[in-house]
Amino acid sequence: MNFPTIVTLALGLVLAENLVLSQGLGVRPMLNAPARLAHGVLLSALNGVAVIAASLVSWVLNAFVYAPNGLELLQTPSVVVCIILFELLLDLLLTKLAPTLRETLGANLHLYTLNTATLGAALVLTGSTASLGEAAIASAAAAVGLLLAALLFHSLRSYHRFTDHPRSFDGLPLALISAGLVALVLTGFVF
Amino acid sequence: MAKKLKKLAPQPEVVETVETTAVDASVDASTELSPEEGLDRSRSAGAPDGAGEPNAADTPETSDNAETQDERTDSAAGQADADASAVEPALPSATNARRPLPISLPRVLLDGIVRKNPVLVAGLGLVPALLLADAAAALAVGVCTTLALLVTSLAASLCGQYLPEKFRPALFTLIAAGAAVALEFAIGELLPDLMPRIGIFVALIAVGGLTLSRAEYSTARPPLDALVDAFANGIGYTLALTLIGALREIVGRGSIFGVDVTFGVLPPMNALTTAAGGFILVGLLAGAIQGLRLSRARRRAAKVSKKSNDKEVSA
Numbered sequence: 001m002n003f004p005t006i007v008t009l010a011l012g013l014v015l016a017e018n019l020v021l022s023q024g025l026g027v028r029p030m031l032n033a034p035a036r037l038a039h040g041v042l043l044s045a046l047n048g049v050a051v052i053a054a055s056l057v058s059w060v061l062n063a064f065v066y067a068p069n070g071l072e073l074l075q076t077p078s079v080v081v082c083i084i085l086f087e088l089l090l091d092l093l094l095t096k097l098a099p100t101l102r103e104t105l106g107a108n109l110h111l112y113t114l115n116t117a118t119l120g121a122a123l124v125l126t127g128s129t130a131s132l133g134e135a136a137i138a139s140a141a142a143a144v145g146l147l148l149a150a151l152l153f154h155s156l157r158s159y160h161r162f163t164d165h166p167r168s169f170d171g172l173p174l175a176l177i178s179a180g181l182v183a184l185v186l187t188g189f190v191f
Numbered sequence: 192m193a194k195k196l197k198k199l200a201p202q203p204e205v206v207e208t209v210e211t212t213a214v215d216a217s218v219d220a221s222t223e224l225s226p227e228e229g230l231d232r233s234r235s236a237g238a239p240d241g242a243g244e245p246n247a248a249d250t251p252e253t254s255d256n257a258e259t260q261d262e263r264t265d266s267a268a269g270q271a272d273a274d275a276s277a278v279e280p281a282l283p284s285a286t287n288a289r290r291p292l293p294i295s296l297p298r299v300l301l302d303g304i305v306r307k308n309p310v311l312v313a314g315l316g317l318v319p320a321l322l323l324a325d326a327a328a329a330l331a332v333g334v335c336t337t338l339a340l341l342v343t344s345l346a347a348s349l350c351g352q353y354l355p356e357k358f359r360p361a362l363f364t365l366i367a368a369g370a371a372v373a374l375e376f377a378i379g380e381l382l383p384d385l386m387p388r389i390g391i392f393v394a395l396i397a398v399g400g401l402t403l404s405r406a407e408y409s410t411a412r413p414p415l416d417a418l419v420d421a422f423a424n425g426i427g428y429t430l431a432l433t434l435i436g437a438l439r440e441i442v443g444r445g446s447i448f449g450v451d452v453t454f455g456v457l458p459p460m461n462a463l464t465t466a467a468g469g470f471i472l473v474g475l476l477a478g479a480i481q482g483l484r485l486s487r488a489r490r491r492a493a494k495v496s497k498k499s500n501d502k503e504v505s506a
Contacts, residue, residue, distance in 0.1 A: 024321030024466045028400045031314055073372050073379075076394040080368040084361045110360045116318050119398045123391055168482030172314045173474045180470025187467055 006137055013141035016189040019051075019117050020149035021182055023124070026117025030153040031175055034108065037154050043105065043112040044150035046090065048143025050083055050113045054122035055139035057082045062126045079122045080114070087113040117146060152182055296419060303423025306484075309401050310431040311477045316401035319392045320435050321469035324443045328388045329436025330429065332396075335378070335389070337425025339370040339396045341418060344409040348417035351410030363406040368397035401428060435473060439463050 019025045029047060033040040058079050066072050087110060094102035094109075102109075121142050129135040156178045165174055309315045316336065323329045346366045354362055375393050379386050396402060405424055409417035437447055443463035445453035453459075462468045 021470075022466050024318050024469060025395075027317045027321070028315065073375055076371055076375070076397055077365070077368040080364055080397060084365070087361065107360070114361070114364055114398055115400075116395050116398055120318070120391065120395055123394060166478075166482070168485050169474075169478040170481070172312075173478035173481060176314075176470050176474030176477060180467050180472075180474060183465075183467035183470055184462070187465060 001131070001134060009134070009138055010141040010144075011189075013138055014145045014148060015186055018145040018149055018183075018186055019121055019142050020146065021152070021179065021186050023120065025120035026115050026146065026149075027179075029108075029112050029115055029117070030149060030179075031172065032108075032111065033150060033153060033157075037151075039104070040150050040154050041147065043108060044147050045143075046109070047112045047115070047117060048146050050086055050118045051121045051143050051146065052136070052139040053086050054079050054083055054118045055125045055135055055142075056132070058122040058126045059129065059132055059135040063132075075123065075126065076119065079119055083114045083118055153179065156182070299419050300423045300426070303420065303425075304427040304430060305480070307424075307427075308431055308480065309424050309428045310435070310473065311480045313404075314477070315404060316396075316399040316428060317473065318395050318399070319389075320432055320473050321466050323389075323392070323432070323436050324439035324464035324469070325388065326433055326437040326440050327448050328385065328392075329432040331378070331382070331385055332389050332392045333425070333429025333432040335374045335393050336396050336399075336401065336428055337422065339367055339374060340402060340405055340421040340425045340428075342370040343367045343402050343406045344417040344421035345414055347406035347409040348412055348414045351406065359407070359410065360403055363403055364398060367399075367402040367406070371395075371397040431476075435469070435476065439468065439472060443468065 013019075017023060020027060020030055026047065029043070034043070058075060061078055062072070062075060066074055090113065091102070091109060094105070121139060125135055125138050125142065129138050153175070157175065160174055160178070169177070303309075307313055310317065310320050319329060319332045323332065343363060343366050347363055351359060351363075371394055374396070375386075375390060378389070378393060401424065405421055408420060412420075441447050441452060442460050445451060445455075445457060445459045460468075463472065
C-alpha cells in the first residue's frame with residue numbers, strides 16, 4: 001500500500017465517512033457528552049482506543065477463524081466480549097492509577113467504550129479492509145474522526161446557549177438538526 | 192461530572208425510591224429537556240426510567256388512579272398474569288405483599304409510543320433511524336429490536352438483581368448480543384434478501400442504548416412489567432423507525448415499500464437518503480413532538496390556573 005492510498009483512506013474516514021456524522025454511529029455518547037471539553041475529549045479518545053482494539057481483534061478473528069469456517073455470525077458477540085474485557089481492564093487501571101478520574105467518569109466509561117461506534121466500526125472495517133495494516137490505519141483514522149465529531153458537537157452545544165431558537169427545539173432536536181447540517185457540510189468531501 | 196448530571200436531571204432524584212444507576216441518570220440527562228417535561232413526568236405515575244411503579248402503587252393519586260381503575264376492569268387476563276407476577280418477591284419495595292395493579296397497560300403503551308418514544312423523545316437507538324431510507328427495512332429492524340428487547344428485559348427482570356451492579360450493563364449487553372445473533376441467523380434463513388440491507392443494524396441492537404436502558408429499567412421489576420414495557424418501547428421504536436424510513440423513502444426515492452408513488456412528478460431528493468438528511472428529519476420530528484408536549488403542558492397549566500381563579504371568585 002503506497003502513501004497516497006493511505007492518506008486517501010485516512011482522510012476519507014476522518015472527513016467524508018466520519019463514523020458519527022456520515023455513518024450515524026455512536027451518536028448517543030456525543031449527545032450525552034460531559035459539559036467540560038477536556039472530559040469529552042478524554043472519553044472520545046477512550047472510545048477511539050476501543051474502536052481500534054475492537055477493529056483489530058475483529059479483523060484477526062474474522063480472517064483466521066470465522067471466515068474460513070463460515071462462522072461470521074459470531075463476530076458480534078466476540079467483539080462485545082473483547083470490548084467488555086477492555087472496559088474491565090480500563091476500569092481496573094483507572095481505579096488503581098487515577099481513582100478520582102474514575103469516579104468522575106462514572107458510568108460514562110461504559111457508554112464510551114461499548115457503543116454503536118465501537119461495534120459498528122469493527123463490523124464495517126472488517127468487511128471493507130483487505131489487510132491488518134489497512135485495518136489498523138482505517139481504525140486509527142476512524143478514532144480521529146470520533147475526536148473531530150466530539151469537538152464539533154461540543155462547539156455546537158456551547159454555541160446553542162447563545163442562540164435564540166424555539167423552545168420546542170431545545171435539547172435533542174436542535175443537537176440533531178445542527179449535527180445534520182455539519183454532516184451535510186462533510187458530504188462535500190465525498191469525491 | 193456526576194454532580195453535573197445530577198444538576199441536569201433533578202427530577203429522578205426527587206421522585207425515585209428505587210435506586211437507579213448513573214447510566215439511567217445520563218440517559219435522563221439527555222431526555223430531561225425542559226421544566227415542563229419534568230413536570231409532566233413527575234405528574235405521570237410511571238415517572239422517569241427506573242422510578243415509579245412501587246411508588247404509584249403505594250401513594251394514592253387522584254385522577255391517575257381513577258383512570259387506571261377502568262383499565263383494570265378492561266384487561267382481566269392481563270390482571271390474572273399481573274397478580275401471579277405480583278406474588279414474586281422481585282420488587283425492592285418494603286410493602287410488596289400484593290400490589291393491586293403493577294402496571295397500567297394503556298399508559299405504558301402511550302409512554303412507549305408517544306410520550307417517551309425511544310427515538311423521537313429519548314434519542315436512543317438512532318443508528319437505523321439516521322441511516323435507513325427504506326420503509327420495509329426499517330420495519331424489519333423495528334420488529335427485530337422489539338424481539339431483542341423482550342428477551343433482554345425478561346432476562347434482566349428474572350436475574351438482573353442477582354448480578355453484581357458493576358457488571359450489569361456489560362452482562363445485559365452480552366445477553367442482547369446473543370439475541371442479536373439469533374435474530375441475524377433467523378433473518379438469514381427466512382428473509383435472505385433483506386439480510387444485506389439490515390444485517391449490521393440487527394447486530395447493532397446489541398450495543399444500542401435502547402436495550403440497555405430498558406434492561407436497567409426492568410431490573411428488580413416483575414417479569415410482566417418488564418415485558419409490557421419492552422413491548423411498548425419496541426412498538427414505539429418500530430412505529431418511529433417505519434415513519435422516518437417511509438418519509439425518507441417517499442421524498443428521497445419517490446417510492447414506498449418499493450412501489451413508485453410519485454409517478455415521475457416529483458424529482459427524488461437524494462440528500463434525504465444520506466445520514467445528514469436523517470439527522471435533520473429526525474431532529475425536525477423530535478422538535479414537532481416536543482412542541483406538541485409543550486403546548487399541551489401550557490394548555491393544562493392554563494386550565495388549572497383558570498379553575499383556581501374561578502374558585503377564588505366563587506369564594
